Amino acid sequence: MKAGDISKLGYALLGLLQQQPSSGYALRKIFSSTAMTTYSDSPGAIYPALQRLEQQGLIRGSIEESSGLRRRQMFRLTPHGLAALKKWINRPLVRADVIRGLDEVMLRFAFSQQAVGATGAVNLLKSLLVELTSYIPELREQLTANKEAMPTSGRLALESGLRSYECLLDWTKYALATYVRQKKMRQERKGATAS
Amino acid sequence: MKAGDISKLGYALLGLLQQQPSSGYALRKIFSSTAMTTYSDSPGAIYPALQRLEQQGLIRGSIEESSGLRRRQMFRLTPHGLAALKKWINRPLVRADVIRGLDEVMLRFAFSQQAVGATGAVNLLKSLLVELTSYIPELREQLTANKEAMPTSGRLALESGLRSYECLLDWTKYALATYVRQKKMRQERKGATAS
DNA sequence: CGATACATGTAAGAAGTTACATGATTGT
DNA sequence: ACAATCATGTAACTTCTTACATGTATCG
Numbered sequence: 229m230k231a232g233d234i235s236k237l238g239y240a241l242l243g244l245l246q247q248q249p250s251s252g253y254a255l256r257k258i259f260s261s262t263a264m265t266t267y268s269d270s271p272g273a274i275y276p277a278l279q280r281l282e283q284q285g286l287i288r289g290s291i292e293e294s295s296g297l298r299r300r301q302m303f304r305l306t307p308h309g310l311a312a313l314k315k316w317i318n319r320p321l322v323r324a325d326v327i328r329g330l331d332e333v334m335l336r337f338a339f340s341q342q343a344v345g346a347t348g349a350v351n352l353l354k355s356l357l358v359e360l361t362s363y364i365p366e367l368r369e370q371l372t373a374n375k376e377a378m379p380t381s382g383r384l385a386l387e388s389g390l391r392s393y394e395c396l397l398d399w400t401k402y403a404l405a406t407y408v409r410q411k412k413m414r415q416e417r418k419g420a421t422a423s
Numbered sequence: 424m425k426a427g428d429i430s431k432l433g434y435a436l437l438g439l440l441q442q443q444p445s446s447g448y449a450l451r452k453i454f455s456s457t458a459m460t461t462y463s464d465s466p467g468a469i470y471p472a473l474q475r476l477e478q479q480g481l482i483r484g485s486i487e488e489s490s491g492l493r494r495r496q497m498f499r500l501t502p503h504g505l506a507a508l509k510k511w512i513n514r515p516l517v518r519a520d521v522i523r524g525l526d527e528v529m530l531r532f533a534f535s536q537q538a539v540g541a542t543g544a545v546n547l548l549k550s551l552l553v554e555l556t557s558y559i560p561e562l563r564e565q566l567t568a569n570k571e572a573m574p575t576s577g578r579l580a581l582e583s584g585l586r587s588y589e590c591l592l593d594w595t596k597y598a599l600a601t602y603v604r605q606k607k608m609r610q611e612r613k614g615a616t617a618s
Numbered sequence: 619c620g621a622t623a624c625a626t627g628t629a630a631g632a633a634g635t636t637a638c639a640t641g642a643t644t645g646t
Numbered sequence: 647a648c649a650a651t652c653a654t655g656t657a658a659c660t661t662c663t664t665a666c667a668t669g670t671a672t673c674g
Contacts, residue, residue, distance in 0.1 A: 233632090235632085235633065235634090237633085237634085251652095251653075251654090252653075252654070252655095253652065253653050253654075256653095262565070262569075263562065263565060263566075263581055263584060265522050265523065266522070266523055268634070268635080270634080270635065270636075271653090271654070271655065271656095272634075272635065272636070272637085272655085272656080272657090273633080273634055273635075275654065275655060275656090276633080276634090276655090276656090277633085277634095279655095280633095298640090298641055298642050298643085298652070298653050298654070299641095299642095299653080299654085300652085300653060300654085301653090301654080327460050327461070328460065328461055334580050334583060334584075335580075337576055337579070337580050338576055338577050338580035338581075339576070339577075340576045341574040341575055341576035341577070342574055342576075342577075346575070349575070349576045367458070370457070370458060371458075374457075379536040379537055380536055380541070380544070380601065380602070380605065381532055381533055381534070381535045381536035381537075381544045382533050382534075382536070382537075384532070384594075384598045384601065385529050385530075385532050385533035386458055386533075387594070388529060388591070388594045388598075389458060389529075391590055391593075391594050392587055392590060392591065392594075395586060395587055395590035396583070396587065398586075399579075399582070399583045399586050399587075403579045403583075406575065406579060407575070410575065428660090430660085430661065430662090432661085432662085446624095446625075446626090447625075447626070447627095448624065448625050448626075451625095463662075463663080465662080465663065465664080466625090466626070466627065466628095467627090467628080467629090467662075467663065467664070467665085468661080468662055468663075470626065470627060470628090471627090471628090471661085471662090472661090472662095474627095475661095493624070493625045493626070493668090493669055493670050493671090494625080494626085494669095494670095495624085495625060495626085496625090496626080
């Protein structure tokens, strides 16, 4: 990672701060107690990451002296930070994102609605659909080509990878359908109030 | 990671070398061309990793001067290396492996049959089954509890995580069934030759 | 003769891990 | 008094990334 770049943890922090200004401690709690446990809640990772984001002008911390306990710093996104978050979410998906960075894609999607709206979320899903649709057949071919030469456990492990992509494809279609359904419901409501 | 420990990449190398002695270059090709693309094929990662493994006495390299091209070093597992590989594969699964280290679990399983036999592979699957069976309901609960407070994309992202675990559970059962089927076939063959 | 494949390596820098340090407040 | 929770931070260490360096052989 080059200087000036933002790490995955950095983006996770930006996304959370966009939803709600928080202290480093509160962010750590989110990482340790929710489904975001894939990210480290160690202070040695989070506080330096926050410092970097602040140096880059993406977040701004303000010390709260009032609250009685030890001094606490609340961080919030700057306009630059919001722009960086949007840019990250809207970045076009490429094959490499699907092969090596699926968790990051899901993180982008999780924050997409609040940061770039339903349209942006749907765009992300559509391009994920495209990538998966082209990648899965290739993977399947690789598997059928090599299956003879592998021990059972190796073949099964490969199959597990294939299945997880197929499962993700199902989810992508379901997620798209969910947005279509929501849009239809909004339109119906609008039609009802108009008549 | 403490000194003396082995990184994920290190274990991937040990596993591949157990299957077949190889040069650093050949290992890089495996990472760049097969489904193991999740691992970096950069020389800056692999050659230092091989040096570490050799210093730890887990692999041994021998220089081949003969083959005409630039000198090449073939690495093979030492008895110590094989023991470390087996220990890693047999390590009892814990919740954290399922939450943060599924790819490593799959890597262990992929190598399990050659390193610790079908029985070891089945043991790994069984304990994965146990962990998933206890984790999935908890995840599902978390989802239903929080779904009201989240934007659609956040909720869908969580659902994607849940679905992928459910998919993995299906695969685990399928993989176990595959081993049961194989065992039955071997026994039938034995019965046939005996009669 | 230049590109490509084979083949190995190092140097600089980024980011994460573990472990430690500090300090205030609240509950037992 | 002591533990637990809130709250922030640093230091040492490990590993990976990117980029560069080097060298041989083959093919067009």
